[in-house]
Amino acid sequence: xxxxxxxxxxxSVREVRERVEAVPDPELPVIGLGDLGVVRSVAPAAxxxxxxxxxxxxxxxxxxxxxxxxxxDVLAACGHPDGRVRQxxxxxxxxxxxxxxxxxxxxxxxxxxxxxxxxxxxSAPDGPVAVELGAVPCPRCGSRATxxxxxxxxxxxxxxxxxxxxxxxxxxxxxx
Amino acid sequence: xxTTSDAPxxxxxxxxxxxxxxxxAVHLLRLGDDALVLGQRLCQWITRAPTIEEDLALSNIxxxxxxxxxxxxxxxxxxxxxxRTEDDLAFxxxxxxxxxxxxxxxxxxxxxxxxxxxxxxxxxxxxxxxALAGCAxxxxxxxxxxxxxxxxxxxxxxxxxxxxxGRGTPESARRMRQxxxxxxxxxxxxxxxxDVVRRLAASGAVPSPAPLRPEWxxxxxxxxxxxxxxxxxxxxxxxxxxxxLHTEEFGLLVAELQSVHRRFPGGTW
Numbered sequence: 001x002x003x004x005x006x007x008x009x010x011x012s013v014r015e016v017r018e019r020v021e022a023v024p025d026p027e028l029p030v031i032g033l034g035d036l037g038v039v040r041s042v043a044p045a046a047x048x049x050x051x052x053x054x055x056x057x058x059x060x061x062x063x064x065x066x067x068x069x070x071x072x073d074v075l076a077a078c079g080h081p082d083g084r085v086r087q088x089x090x091x092x093x094x095x096x097x098x099x100x101x102x103x104x105x106x107x108x109x110x111x112x113x114x115x116x117x118x119x120x121x122x123s124a125p126d127g128p129v130a131v132e133l134g135a136v137p138c139p140r141c142g143s144r145a146t147x148x149x150x151x152x153x154x155x156x157x158x159x160x161x162x163x164x165x166x167x168x169x170x171x172x173x174x175x176x
Numbered sequence: 177x178x179t180t181s182d183a184p185x186x187x188x189x190x191x192x193x194x195x196x197x198x199x200x201a202v203h204l205l206r207l208g209d210d211a212l213v214l215g216q217r218l219c220q221w222i223t224r225a226p227t228i229e230e231d232l233a234l235s236n237i238x239x240x241x242x243x244x245x246x247x248x249x250x251x252x253x254x255x256x257x258x259x260r261t262e263d264d265l266a267f268x269x270x271x272x273x274x275x276x277x278x279x280x281x282x283x284x285x286x287x288x289x290x291x292x293x294x295x296x297x298x299x300x301x302x303x304x305x306x307a308l309a310g311c312a313x314x315x316x317x318x319x320x321x322x323x324x325x326x327x328x329x330x331x332x333x334x335x336x337x338x339x340x341x342g343r344g345t346p347e348s349a350r351r352m353r354q355x356x357x358x359x360x361x362x363x364x365x366x367x368x369x370x371d372v373v374r375r376l377a378a379s380g381a382v383p384s385p386a387p388l389r390p391e392w393x394x395x396x397x398x399x400x401x402x403x404x405x406x407x408x409x410x411x412x413x414x415x416x417x418x419x420x421l422h423t424e425e426f427g428l429l430v431a432e433l434q435s436v437h438r439r440f441p442g443g444t445w
Contacts, residue, residue: 059322060243089247090318092325150229151333152236160229176325 010079013050017042019078020052023070026063027155028173030109033067037097040088050075050083055093058156095157095175106173112139112161114175136172138163146170199372200381201256202275204316205265206418207304208248209276210366212266213426214297215241216433220284233333234290240326247319267437271422271430278417279362281426285355288348291337292355296363298331299395300385307383316382335399342403353405360408365415367392 011019020042021034033039033054040053052071056064068085075083095114098106103113115136135144143165150160151174158171218238225231246262253260260268279297284290305327308320341352369377369386377384397407416422436443 056243058240058243058326059247059319060239060241062239089322090314092318092322150232151329152229152233154232156236156239174329176329 013042013044016050016052016075016078016080016083019074020071023067023074026066026070027157028106028111030111031098031102031105033071035099035102035105037093037099037102038067045084050080052083052085053088054085055088057093059089061156095173098173107139110139110170111158112136112170112172114173117175136161138166139170140168141166197255198257199376201252202372203376203382204248204255205252206275206277208245208252208265209274210280210297211241211248212245212433213274213276213429214280214293215239215245216429217281217284218290221290226287230287237294237330237333240330244319244323244326247323251315263437267434271427272420274417274422274426274430275420276417277362277365278414278423279359279366281417281423281429282359282362283425285358286351287337288341288351288355289358290355291334291341291352292359294330294334295338295356295396295399296359297366298327298334299392299399300363300366300388301327302331303388303392303395304383304385307385307388311382312380313382338399338405339403342400342405349404352403356400356405357408361410361413364413365417368415368418370418 017039021032021039023033025031025033025036025038028036036057038054038057040055042050042052045051052075054064054067054071064087068087071085072083075081075085094117096117098113106113135146137144138146138161141163143163145164146161147164148159149162149169153160153171153174157173157176159174160169161172162169215238218234218241221234222231225234245266249262249265253262253265279293282289282293302324305320305324309317309324311317311320338352341348341355343349367385367389369384373384373386376382393407400407
């Protein structure tokens with residue numbers, strides 16, 4: 001160790017990326033932006049300025065301004081005060097971008113993680129009412145005796161399910 | 177594809193706005209106004225919906241629609257050469273400058289009217305955004321792909337309620353029937369094609385909604401039939417929103433939408 005670095009020391013791209021990914025999501029603070037799959041890239045742009053690309057979960061996600069501000073703060077604290085945050089829509093975010101660690105953290109905090117879209121592709125496409133086929137296990141007791149309660153929940157990305165074993169509702173990150 | 181098919185993609189870069197972006201600006205403003213106005217209407221259900229779950233559903237749907245409007249209005253403002261931002265477009269235009277389809281501004285009515293309006297709009301929006309996802313403009317295609325998935329979720333909500341009300345009690349079925357009759361004359365405007373849309377479609381820039389109508393009719397008829405109801409007949413149809421001619425109830429909606437901005441111009445928090 002050579003003593004504490006000054007606050008404005010320019011951190012490497014890898015270090016910046018780690019810090020950006022560790023920023024907690026404003027609506028789901030148990031999970032970082034990296035594990036949520038919102039950080040697309042951290043790299044110098046053509047003009048040499050460090051640029052962070054983020055993807056909104058939903059187009060109307062009200063957390064985007066807060067996320068953008070938090071990432072800017074990280075860039076400034078890492079010695080990149082001129083760093084840019086850019087929103088990219090393509091390819092669109094899906095819940096399959098949530099990392100295994102992210103899914104583990106969600107479950108640990110009582111939020112059932114989304115079913116994998118890749119593995120649920122066999123669901124009937126035009127079934128009358130099914131949002132997601134296959135029981136979502138209860139994040140508290142693990143029971144699969146759960147049923148949908150409300151397709152819309154406390155935030156846009158969450159629905160509400162009911163565990164018949166716990167007799168309690170629980171939030172579920174809707175697969176999309 | 178014609179030889180001009182790459183022109184819209186070139187203007188898509190946006191800076192500086194090329195003159196041939198004008199048509200696209202008009203079209204995107206219409207789509208954005210549809211989403212903005214319907215989102216604003218749905219917000220009027222907040223604290224008034226039949227259940228807390230329904231309050232959350234309608235407000236979350238509204239939030240998505242306003243998210244769609246933000247993308248579309250931002251892009252329209254960049255293309256039309258005026259440099260207006262999404263906020264300028266939403267909060268400083270007068271009633272006559274809004275180009276949403278009349279369907280989206282109709283008064284909420286009772287819950288069944290709102291469900292009928294959602295049924296008509298969401299089935300249209302899924303089809304149109306899916307078509308948009310295939311357009312040459314990468315930014316619009318990405319938006320279309322994402323928005324299509326979001327409105328598909330709203331469509332599910334509308335389908336379920338149509339079935340539930342149609343097959344519920346005689347009273348709920350009566351209300352649902354009345355809801356469909358109230359909104360149906362306004363559905364045709366969603367598929368209208370004028371010179372702007374024709375030019376855009378011919379150049380391959382964006383798809384026209386007109387060819388989607390038979391599939392839309394097939395899909396909504398299927399849901400309405402399953403609900404034990406019939407799609408309203410009748411040839412009277414309303415139009416005018418695309419030209420800025422609105423219903424009487426639209427003025428109040430715009431006044432409410434813009435009230436904070438008018439009181440605190442340029443205010444941020």
